[in-house]
Amino acid sequence: MRNALVICRKELHSYFVSPVAYILLIMFGLIFGFFFWNALGYFVVEGMEMQMRGSSFPMNLNEQIIRPLLQNVSVIGLFFIPLITMRLFAEEKRSGTIELLATSPVRDAEIITGKWLAAVILYSCMLLFTAVNFAFLFKYGNPDWKPLAVGYLGLLLQAGALLAIGTFVSTLTKNQIIAGAATFGICLLLWVLEWSADTKLRPGRTSLRTCRWLRTSTHSREA
Numbered sequence: 001m002r003n004a005l006v007i008c009r010k011e012l013h014s015y016f017v018s019p020v021a022y023i024l025l026i027m028f029g030l031i032f033g034f035f036f037w038n039a040l041g042y043f044v045v046e047g048m049e050m051q052m053r054g055s056s057f058p059m060n061l062n063e064q065i066i067r068p069l070l071q072n073v074s075v076i077g078l079f080f081i082p083l084i085t086m087r088l089f090a091e092e093k094r095s096g097t098i099e100l101l102a103t104s105p106v107r108d109a110e111i112i113t114g115k116w117l118a119a120v121i122l123y124s125c126m127l128l129f130t131a132v133n134f135a136f137l138f139k140y141g142n143p144d145w146k147p148l149a150v151g152y153l154g155l156l157l158q159a160g161a162l163l164a165i166g167t168f169v170s171t172l173t174k175n176q177i178i179a180g181a182a183t184f185g186i187c188l189l190l191w192v193l194e195w196s197a198d199t200k201l202r203p204g205r206t207s208l209r210t211c212r213w214l215r216t217s218t219h220s221r222e223a
Helices: 002-016 019-053 061-085 090-095 098-103 108-140 145-170 176-200 206-214 216-222
Strands: none
Touching: 002 019, 002 108, 019 061, 019 108, 061 108, 061 145, 061 176, 090 098, 090 176, 108 145, 145 176
């Protein structure tokens, strides 16, 4: 495990000494911020209109802002996860350092775990950026923090699975573009898998249940 942590630290260093990590963090934060302030603006306008109409329907921050935003984050992640994982092994192959890594006194499982863990930590930092926006809700509102915490845990687990897929794809090629495109294709397929299943397979079929189980969006909604 110590060797895996050393590789993880090395990989994180390579992310943050280049513009890659900073560009990903800034772009992820800006995109989420756009969704957040639009959702918040709609919530405020809707609340004001309901007061003017004399309606007493309760406004719920968790259902009307937090839940949709967390679902948006899971979609945004489909585009950013390939950018994180495409270089993990493809860059090692391209630069020729994969031979040094393979012949070092480190087990293959430790190499893979270390690189995957670095990708998970970078994605966790991206999620942490989004938490700054939610701090405004807790300052000026009173949302329930437990669903938000469970939602973040679900996003992290979903990202961990997709990052593992991206790490595997990166081992198959030395071209980062190919690795990124293939990872995005697989992530997108897992997201839309049930769409075709609903229209082409009879309800109750084992294949339909399997598609629903594999589809990542199903698990994110249930979370």
